[in-house]
Amino acid sequence: MSITIAMYSHDSVGLGHARRNRAIAHALAADLPRLTGETVGGLLIAGHPDAARDSLPAGWDWLVLPGFTHTTAGYAARRMSLPAEQMSALRGATVAAAVDAVSPDLFIADRHPFGVGGELTEALDLLRGRPDCRTVLGLRDVLDAPEAAGREWDAVGGAERVAEAYDQMWIYGDAAVYDPRRTGEIPAALAAKGRTTGYLAHGRPDDDGAPAARPYVLTMVGGGSDGAHIALASALSEPPAGHRHLIVTGPQMPTEDVARIREAVDRRQESSPGRGGEPRVQVLRSAGNVPALVRDATAVVSMAGYNSVAEVMATTTPALLVPRHTRRAEQPRRTAALAAIGALDSLPAVELSPQALTRWLAGAVNRRTPRDQVDLDGLTRVGGFAAELIGAARTTPTEVPAHA
Missing domain, CATH: 3.40.50.2000 (Glycogen Phosphorylase B;)
Known part of the structure; x- marks a missing residue:
């Protein structure tokens, strides 16, 4: 058997979302075969063409969506002359077609539970109808000031709606340093689904590049x-x-x-x-x-x-x-x-x-800074988290939907 992973990032500003997913993809490709005895491949769905410059493990590829950018008036097409609503519809249809085609065992969305303008809704509805697929919302260690984060949850339909769409929430940080569940950035309805991974620090992928002359x-x-x-x-x-x-x-x-x-x-x-x-x-x-x-x-x-x-x-x-x-x-x-x-x-x-x-x-330049007090091993844990979810999905009776 083989395992297929699909990952999504909206990527309107910067490359942080796509690069976080890419680091996780490398970790899953390294650890899931050892944990499950199965081959692993996947698709990274991103919203900026620069994301595809970064390498992926064997058996993985990029799907780059038409791009959004963030303006003072909200999201707008980066290059195409389409209104934001039509861009979301185009991107949403593309994502839904992609996940339907690859039929993932695990779907991971970075930061935005329903994408820009709800563009993930169709894909999530499709995946919720498949009891052999699990869904994860990945969140960075810090979201925003609690009141601003609360407005964002309300804007996507509330924490309860997000909780219905996702089986787990992975928080990519160390709760002893900063816990968005305690600060109020993550509502109680979602907090119960949260698992902290530790910072995604050790083991990040490192592509080729010319070394700099030291010091x-x-x-x-x-x-x-x-x-x-x-x-x-x-x-x-x-x-x-x-x-x-x-x-x-x-x-x-x-x-x-x-x-x-x-x-x-x-x-x-x-x-x-x-x-x-x-x-x-x-x-x-x-x-x-x-x-x-x-x-x-x-x-x-x-x-x-x-x-x-x-x-x-x-x-x-x-x-x-x-x-x-x-x-x-x-x-x-x-x-x-x-x-x-x-x-x-x-x-x-x-x-x-x-x-x-x-x-x-x-x-x-005359000192070093040890950081042993911080949990930096998130990339060594996501494989185990993913293996648990995939294993649970495969043992769920087919007549009982996984999201019921």
Whole structure:
């Protein structure tokens, strides 16, 4: 026999949702065959074409939907000239056709239980009619301020509706550090279905990429769509003595912002060339081997998105997080929780400057930051969680629907 997994992420801003699913796909591909004795393959359904740049295990593939972007007025088509409602209908029909064709044993949706504009509703209705399929809603460690999270649950029909659609909820964090069930971000009707995995940190997939010449410090801003202010401040900061500074802008940073950062680096190089004329600051658009770059850096400056933080937490590299302070309270709340236990340092965006980064980097390169106090082994647990669900589905009598 074989096991088929389908995973969904909406991907309107950044690549965090798709990359979280991709990390889980690699973990399931590694562990489920050992746990079940069966081969495993799957389909990752994503909403941004850049997601498909990342490799998948053998037997897995990407399905990239027409894209949404998030605007001040709500969701809008990224490229197509279609109203949001028609985009949701197009994407929903595509997802439903895909899950009908692959007939998954397990379906995992990241963060948005019914997708954009309810686009997952048809697919979930289809899967609920199949007693041999289980459904999981995956949530990051922090959602938002409790009142904002409550409004989002209400907007999709309430926690009870979500609980009817999903068999389990996996929370990708350490409840001893931050538990969204205790803060009120997850309603009581859903909390009973929740299982914390630990952060998806150790064992993240690491694609090939050129290693950086050591020693170096690193700045990374996730997908890059709203990280130009951090990358520019890093470009204007002074690298610690004897160090190079590697800045990864992310593939989604606007080209005009990348140009400004490169111009700042060029001006600094002209006024203060490195030894032998070598550039002291290097700007990369993207890198497939970010986990390795973080591990080998002497210090890292980063935004506080889930995946960036997970990559940092898997190492002992000192880290300074500059959380996004717009749209959601997610990043400041995550940063505060981890800073409170000494796992990293934080800098509010309003205090960001080249001088502040210069001071922090100069001290950080002389130390390491152990993070043994945090549960970072989520990727080693999801295989066991999945095996339990799939096994339970296969032992459910066919005349009793699994979701009854």
